[in-house]
Amino acid sequence: MIRLGLCCTFRDEPIKFRVATAASLGKLPRPEALTKLSALGMANADALLAALRFCHANGIGCFRVNSQILPLRTHPTVGYSMDELPSGAEVVRRFEEAGAFAREHGLRTCFHPDQFVVLNSRRPDVVEASIRELEYQAEVAEWIGADVINVHGGGAFGDKKASLDEFARALDRLSPGARGRLTVENDDRTYAPADLLPICHSAGIPLVYDAHHHRCNPDGLTVEEATGRAIATWDREPLFHLSSPIEGWDGPRPERHHDFIDLGDFPDCWRALDLTVEVEAKAKEAAVLRLKEALLRR
DNA sequence: AGCGGTCAAGTTGAT
């Protein structure tokens, strides 16, 4: 069975996640900033439950949680811990409630930290900030039962092998909760599946195989080969990514995402697998539902 | 109330 995943936001459904800017919060006295952040976290926990309800009602089996679900949580100046929030305990309780709903209905949840998370950066402060961010997402993942926190390989810095060794070293600095959820995804410029598979095996982290990125950044492996090798890195249901190019594969920027998925981009060899496929398409839930229909009609 | 400029963060490669 293919389980389709929705990424973070909705196009038509009126479910919104709130954010705030560091600049505006920084101007407020600390207690007022914390009150605002508390209210945003509360609203986002409730929005997450609404998102999961929508997914369940519409046959969408996986939901990716926005990195900003707790806005500015790890920001160097306006960042905060849950104990500092006036309603921190209630915010956590509502996240756990969302997690209970997901568990009850067999929904999978996951995280995909932003490009700023670079575990192999040459700058120690960047690695520090990356680890802080991963620990925060792991904390929320624990509340809601998410099993994947998916990152890219980071920079190459002129030497992919050395940079992947650096990546592996940073893994050792993660808590068990973050380390146990961490996965790595092939990207569209630097690290292809063949680059990552060795570290996936040596470090024991699953490969999130992105078929679109693979086509933008090939490595000699076929889709079938990459699929098989990626699956071998998972000790649970594998999770892959899919998107279609905005103006076709011959367009000027094939790495950009289209609003919807072209069924021709859905690998035939995925059809019969037990697999989560996250749909990276700008039309969001509309794209997931359209793909679901297309797969049923085949 | 409506509008436009601005948002925490890194790295790469196209122009």
Added chain:
DNA sequence: ATCAACTTGACCGCT
């Protein structure tokens, strides 16, 4: 040297 790409739309502060 700058800029867009990586889920981008929401928020803020001005009129």
